Amino acid sequence: MDATATLDWDAAFGRRVGRMGASEIRELLKVLDQPGLLSFAGGIPDPGLFPKARIAEVTGEILGDGALAARALQYSTSEGYAPLREWIVRQMARRGVDCGPDNIVITAGSQQALDFVGKMLVTPGDTVLVTAPTYLGALQAFNAYEPRYDHIQPGGGNTTPAAYRAAAAEAGGRIAYAYAVPDFANPTGQSLTLAEREALLDLCAELGLPLVEDAAYEALRFEGEALPSLLALDIARAGRIERSRVIHCGTFSKTVAPAFRVGWICAASAFVRRVVLAKQAADLQCATLNQMIVHRVVEAEYETLTARAAATYRGRRDAMLTALARHMPPGVTWTRPEGGMFVWVTLPEEIDSQALLARALDAGIAYVPSCAFFSDRRRSSALRLSYSLLPEAAIEDGMWRLGGLVRATLERGGAA
Amino acid sequence: MDATATLDWDAAFGRRVGRMGASEIRELLKVLDQPGLLSFAGGIPDPGLFPKARIAEVTGEILGDGALAARALQYSTSEGYAPLREWIVRQMARRGVDCGPDNIVITAGSQQALDFVGKMLVTPGDTVLVTAPTYLGALQAFNAYEPRYDHIQPGGGNTTPAAYRAAAAEAGGRIAYAYAVPDFANPTGQSLTLAEREALLDLCAELGLPLVEDAAYEALRFEGEALPSLLALDIARAGRIERSRVIHCGTFSKTVAPAFRVGWICAASAFVRRVVLAKQAADLQCATLNQMIVHRVVEAEYETLTARAAATYRGRRDAMLTALARHMPPGVTWTRPEGGMFVWVTLPEEIDSQALLARALDAGIAYVPSCAFFSDRRRSSALRLSYSLLPEAAIEDGMWRLGGLVRATLERGGAA
Numbered sequence: 001m002d003a004t005a006t007l008d009w010d011a012a013f014g015r016r017v018g019r020m021g022a023s024e025i026r027e028l029l030k031v032l033d034q035p036g037l038l039s040f041a042g043g044i045p046d047p048g049l050f051p052k053a054r055i056a057e058v059t060g061e062i063l064g065d066g067a068l069a070a071r072a073l074q075y076s077t078s079e080g081y082a083p084l085r086e087w088i089v090r091q092m093a094r095r096g097v098d099c100g101p102d103n104i105v106i107t108a109g110s111q112q113a114l115d116f117v118g119k120m121l122v123t124p125g126d127t128v129l130v131t132a133p134t135y136l137g138a139l140q141a142f143n144a145y146e147p148r149y150d151h152i153q154p155g156g157g158n159t160t161p162a163a164y165r166a167a168a169a170e171a172g173g174r175i176a177y178a179y180a181v182p183d184f185a186n187p188t189g190q191s192l193t194l195a196e197r198e199a200l201l202d203l204c205a206e207l208g209l210p211l212v213e214d215a216a217y218e219a220l221r222f223e224g225e226a227l228p229s230l231l232a233l234d235i236a237r238a239g240r241i242e243r244s245r246v247i248h249c250g251t252f253s254k255t256v257a258p259a260f261r262v263g264w265i266c267a268a269s270a271f272v273r274r275v276v277l278a279k280q281a282a283d284l285q286c287a288t289l290n291q292m293i294v295h296r297v298v299e300a301e302y303e304t305l306t307a308r309a310a311a312t313y314r315g316r317r318d319a320m321l322t323a324l325a326r327h328m329p330p331g332v333t334w335t336r337p338e339g340g341m342f343v344w345v346t347l348p349e350e351i352d353s354q355a356l357l358a359r360a361l362d363a364g365i366a367y368v369p370s371c372a373f374f375s376d377r378r379r380s381s382a383l384r385l386s387y388s389l390l391p392e393a394a395i396e397d398g399m400w401r402l403g404g405l406v407r408a409t410l411e412r413g414g415a416a
Numbered sequence: 417m418d419a420t421a422t423l424d425w426d427a428a429f430g431r432r433v434g435r436m437g438a439s440e441i442r443e444l445l446k447v448l449d450q451p452g453l454l455s456f457a458g459g460i461p462d463p464g465l466f467p468k469a470r471i472a473e474v475t476g477e478i479l480g481d482g483a484l485a486a487r488a489l490q491y492s493t494s495e496g497y498a499p500l501r502e503w504i505v506r507q508m509a510r511r512g513v514d515c516g517p518d519n520i521v522i523t524a525g526s527q528q529a530l531d532f533v534g535k536m537l538v539t540p541g542d543t544v545l546v547t548a549p550t551y552l553g554a555l556q557a558f559n560a561y562e563p564r565y566d567h568i569q570p571g572g573g574n575t576t577p578a579a580y581r582a583a584a585a586e587a588g589g590r591i592a593y594a595y596a597v598p599d600f601a602n603p604t605g606q607s608l609t610l611a612e613r614e615a616l617l618d619l620c621a622e623l624g625l626p627l628v629e630d631a632a633y634e635a636l637r638f639e640g641e642a643l644p645s646l647l648a649l650d651i652a653r654a655g656r657i658e659r660s661r662v663i664h665c666g667t668f669s670k671t672v673a674p675a676f677r678v679g680w681i682c683a684a685s686a687f688v689r690r691v692v693l694a695k696q697a698a699d700l701q702c703a704t705l706n707q708m709i710v711h712r713v714v715e716a717e718y719e720t721l722t723a724r725a726a727a728t729y730r731g732r733r734d735a736m737l738t739a740l741a742r743h744m745p746p747g748v749t750w751t752r753p754e755g756g757m758f759v760w761v762t763l764p765e766e767i768d769s770q771a772l773l774a775r776a777l778d779a780g781i782a783y784v785p786s787c788a789f790f791s792d793r794r795r796s797s798a799l800r801l802s803y804s805l806l807p808e809a810a811i812e813d814g815m816w817r818l819g820g821l822v823r824a825t826l827e828r829g830g831a832a
Contacts, residue, residue, distance in 0.1 A: 006654065007661040009686040012626050014539040014561070014592065020693050047486040055489070056479035063472035070463040073471070073673035108524065108699035115698045119560060123430040124540075140697040144535060145430070176430065210428050238422065245423040257489035259704035270425040277436050281556040282531045282698070283524035287706055288675035 016124075019143040038398040040385040041366040043186060043341045049309050050257045051297055058296035062289065072289040078280040080106025080264070081291035087299060088250070088264050095218075096232035097248070099241045102269040105276050106286050110216050110263040113249035114141035116275050116282075117177065117212050122147045125173035129164065133344075133373030133382075135186045135214060138179055149375035152178055152203065154196040161206040177210040177247075178203070182230055184217040184340025187373045187384035191338060194227055201234055204245055210271070213248045219255050219306045221339035222314035231266065242268050252294050254341075255306050260290040313341060319392035320385065320399065327403030329410060341388035347381040347406055350414030354379050356405065363405050365398045432540075435559040454814040456801040457782040459602060459757045465725050466673045467713055474712035478705065488705040494696040496522025496680070497707035503714060504666070504680050511634075512648035513664070515657045518685040521692050522702050526632050526679040529665035530557035532694050533593065533628050536687070538563045541589035545580065549760075549789030549798075551602040551630060554595055565791035568594055568619065570612040577622040593626040593663075594619070598646055600633040600756025603789045603800035607754060610643055617650055620661055626687070629664045635671050635722045637755035638730035647682065658684050668710050670757075671722050676706040729757060735808035736801065736815065743819030745826060757804035763797040763822055766830025770795050772821065779821050781814045 062068045079085065085104040092099050107113040114137065122128065124146035130138070132151045139149075148171045150164055168175045180200060182192040192200065204211040213230040231241075231248040238244050244267070251263035265275055279285065297305075320343055324334050331348040345367075347353060353369035360367060370382035387395055409415070478484045495501065501520040508515050523529040530553065538544065540562035546554070548567045555565075564587045566580055584591045596616060598608040608616065620627040629646040647657075647664040654660050660683070667679035681691055695701065713721075736759055740750050747764040761783075763769060769785035776783060786798035803811055825831070 006659045007624065007626060007684075009626075009684065009690075012537060012593070013690065014535075014537050014542065016539070017536055017690060020690070020697060042491070044491055047490050050486065050489045052479065052482065052485045052489070056476070056485070059475055059479055060472070063468065063475055066468065069468045069472070070466065073466045073468070073675045074463050075458070075460055075674045111697075112699040119430075120433055121428060121430050123432070126430065137697075137700070144694065144697055177428075208423065210423060210425075243422045258491045259489045259701070261699060261701070261703045268423075268425065274425075274429065274433060274436070278560070281436060281527075281553075281560055283528040283677060284553070285675070285677070287677045287703055290703055290706065 016144055016146050019146055020140075037361070037364055037366060038390060038394055038401070039366040040387070040390070040398060041368050042389065043386050044389050045254055045258060045309070046312060046389055049305070049312060051301065051305060054297050054300060055257070055293060058300075059289075059293050061296070062292050068292070072292050074288070076285055076288045078276050078285050080104070080286060081288060081295060084262075084291045084295040085264075087295055088266065091302070092266055096228055097235060097241065097266065099266055103241055103266050103272055105265050105272050105279060106291060107249075107263045107265055107279070108261040108283065108286055109253050109258070110214060110249040110251035111137055111141060112282075113263055113265045114138050114212070114214070115144070116265070116278050117179075117247060117249075118142040118145040118147070119278055120271070120274055121176045121210060123173060123176070125171060126176040127164075127168035127171060127173055128176055129178035129209070130375060131180060131185070132375070133187050133370060134179065134375070135181055136368070136372045138214065139375055142179075147176060148173065150175075152180070152200065154180070154192050154200055161203060164207060175207055175209055177212055179212040179214065180230070181214040181216065182227070183215065184220065184337050184342070186216070186340070187342055187368070188344040189335045189337030189340055189342040190344070191227065197227065197230055197233055201230065201237065209245065211246045213246050215248055215250050216254060217340035218250070220310055220313060220341070222310040222317070223338040242270070244268055247271060252298065255302065255309060256294055256297055260294055262286060262290055262294045310339065313339070313388055316387040316390070316392060316395060317343070319395040320387040323396045323399030327399045329403065329407050332406060341386045343385045343387065345383050345385055347383070348410060348414070349381045351381045351406065351409055352379050353381055353383040356409060359409070360402065360405055363401050365401050367402075432560055432562050435562055436556075453777070453780055453782060454806060454810050454817070455782040456803070456806070456814060457784050458805065459802050460805050461670055461674060461725070462728060462805055465721070465728060467717065467721060470713055470716060471673070471709060474716075475705075475709050477712070478708050484708070488708050490704070492701055492704045494692050494701050496520070496702060497704060497711060500678075500707045500711040501680075503711055504682065507718070508682055512644055513651060513657065513682065515682055519657055519682050519688055521681050521688050521695060522707060523665075523679045523681055523695070524677040524699065524702055525669050525674070526630060526665040526667035527553055527557060528698075529679055529681045530554050530628075530630070531560070532681070532691050532698075533595075533663060533665075534558040534561040534563070535694055536690055537592045537626060539589060539592070541587060542592040543580075543584035543587060543589055544592055545594035545625070546791060547596060547601070548791070549603050549786060550595065550791070551597055552784075552788045554630065555791055558595075563592060564589065566591075568596065568616065570596070570608050570616055577619060580623060591623055591625055593628055595628040595630065596646070597630040597632065598643070599631065600636065600753050600758070602632070602756070603758055603784070604760040605751045605753030605756055605758040606760070607643065613643065613646055613649055617646065617653065625661065627662045629662050631664055631666050632670060633756035634666070636726055636729060636757070638726040638733070639754040658686070660684055663687060668714065671718070671725060672710055672713055676710055678702060678706055678710045726755065729755075729804055732803040732806070732808060732811060733759070735811040736803040739812045739815030743815045745819065745823050748822060757802045759801045759803065761799050761801055763799070764826060764830070765797045767797045767822065767825055768795050769797055769799040772825060775825070776818065776821055779817050781817050783818075
């Protein structure tokens with residue numbers, strides 16, 4: 001025996017770690033802190049929108065009251081802070097969802113909700129249906145549970161339920177669930193139409209699947225009519241939430257502040273009960289103080305906060321669309337989001353958006369190339385821009401730089 | 417197609433959910449809120465020890481400063497708040513562990529550290545070595561990753577490394593890691609001797625295993641000489657932390673306040689780097705505000721806090737040991753912890769501690785029966801008492817009630 005033999009960590013890791021690799025994008029984007037860089041990479045709320053004074057005020061009230069402070073700092077239930085769950089019940093009702101506290105569990109942001117979805121529903125080898133592109137963080141959360149991916153095509157496509165099922169069976173598993181971001185999707189900024197929502201519910205009903213609705217951006221609509229959530233539509237079909245297949249994931253990260261790490265799942269209690277056990281095993285509970293602060297803030301001014309955020313982001317979206325029209329050469333197209341934080345830009349196909357990123361960073365701008373949002377990491381000429389963080393003049397400057405870079409690259413025949 | 421067909425959630429869950437069942441203990445203990453109940457069940461810190469004034473003060477400082485507040489509320493790195501990680505580096509050094517910030521990742525309490533351990537190291541069917549009894553929450557965290565368990569016997573036993581390995585292989589996997597709580601273990605209150613620590617490291621070296629050190633109670637020693645942590649001992653063997661096999665899990669839950677959900681892993685950077693990716697996938701990061709508050713509190717008064725907690729818990733342990741000696745009939749034995757929160761009581765073997773619990777709750781006292789702490793849920797005459805939450809007079813009263821119940825049960829021949 002060699003008592004000083006070094007452990008081989010690579011051999012010590014379990015099988016699933018092979019699916020949890022470092023992202024080359026993340027490595028490139030480590031330079032985001034460099035001075036003068038205009039970052040359109042992260043989906044990061046403007047900290048100027050955080051209700052700092054209100055947060056300071058309610059936090060002072062909680063910590064200044066002995067009984068409240070003891071409650072805020074002590075162990076509590078894995079389900080989450082009851083008054084916050086009750087507020088969410090009322091908020092869901094305003095959006096057409098009739099539910100009760102047993103349908104709500106508080107999670108560490110919607111990211112943890114996605115982790116629990118994978119943990120509860122995926123057996124290794126199962127298939128998860130996602131759009132292509134889809135939210136990078138959802139792929140990261142699900143990957144730990146070793147799924148295979150297949151693609152849903154909300155705009156129509158010729159894959160039949162039987163074909164999905166056969167492909168999953170051939171891969172050695174079943175279809176575990178479908179995942180979608182119906183409003184202002186990350187990364188495309190696009191929303192599902194009512195017909196697309198109904199078609200997605202039809203598909204999931206035919207396949208007998210849970211449908212995971214990522215509603216992270218739902219509250220940030222600044223244009224157009226709000227459409228019913230997938231959960232509201234499914235309750236209309238099924239009669240009540242206990243018969244619904246939709247797992248609705250919400251968050252306060254984009255409306256109050258991300259670093260509280262407070263989000264929620266709203267779903268049939270048969271699912272929520274199990275998630276509570278998963279929550280207890282994973283981290284016992286969310287921080288009670290944070291839940292109490294968020295509750296008091298949203299109780300006081302949720303509508304004001306979302307309206308202010310929507311107005312700010314609308315101005316920035318306008319600035320970005322205007323600047324793209326002004327600075328992009330012919331052949332470049334982009335989406336026109338009605339809310340949220342993202343525009344999806346498609347460059348002429350001879351440009352590889354990942355290869356272009358190094359040059360973009362040299363030019364002082366950052367974005368996320370399309371490959372990050374595909375389960376197969378395929379490279380393409382598309383990229384995601386976020387307009388949430390920078391003021392309008394900086395957006396104009398950044399699109400001018402990006403436009404120049406695209407023109408120069410095209411002049412060289414597309415090689416970045 | 418029946419678009420209103422209800423989803424069968426039981427069929428929708430993945431395989432691992434079968435290992436994540438509800439605990440009957442938890443169901444029984446839902447009555448803990450009943451008025452007048454003396455609960456010795458939870459390992460819950462006394463909220464009177466929370467540094468409420470200091471927490472209110474530093475929180476006010478953070479939220480009252482625009483730049484600090486923006487930082488406290490915005491997305492940040494998955495590794496955790498750098499000044500807190502640097503404080504932990506200095507604290508680990510005081511305990512004989514030479515490490516750097518790259519060896520530290522902040523987790524949502526040590527519970528999340530245990531979840532990540534299972535997530536990173538277990539492939540379904542692998543074996544995890546635990547003591548019997550062991551920490552209930554560790555079993556819950558690990559179970560989600562579908563391990564088999566085998567038992568380490570720190571006090572000596574005749575299972576050889578080859579026998580462990582053969583049993584794991586026969587079960588279709590390898591041995592993934594060993595897990596131990598070296599100081600004032602949950603649930604027994606007992607600590608490993610220096611010889612037992614070295615023997616455990618020997619075993620892990622022979623088997624080529626990571627060794628998970630749960631140091632949740634380490635700072636709460638109120639008697640006897642502190643022994644080196646498993647990590648410190650392994651670094652002494654291996655030369656430096658990068659060559660160590662020990663994954664050290666710490667927490668501020670027992671020393672500052674549990675509901676901040678701030679803990680840490682200290683280990684070789686090859687492991688920590690991977691955990692950072694798991695953290696990003698699981699919940700992005702711990703709440704920044706909470707990390708900033710904890711950092712300022714421990715920077716100001718960690719030694720004072722731990723000394724005050726140790727003094728309080730020492731008085732309560734004394735009260736419990738005195739009351740047990742006074743009220744328990746012959747044939748009852750118990751441990752004598754030198755720190756932490758727990759005493760492990762072994763009743764005469766004809767008593768089933770789980771069956772007794774319903775009667776104990778009727779008598780107005782609660783504890784956790786031994787079966788909760790065994791991976792095979794085996795029932796026995798043992799139970800865990802926590803002395804952390806109740807004042808000394810209530811401890812005396814509770815032990816008087818428990819003693820009466822044990823005597824009455826013995827008079828009926830042991831049937832609860």
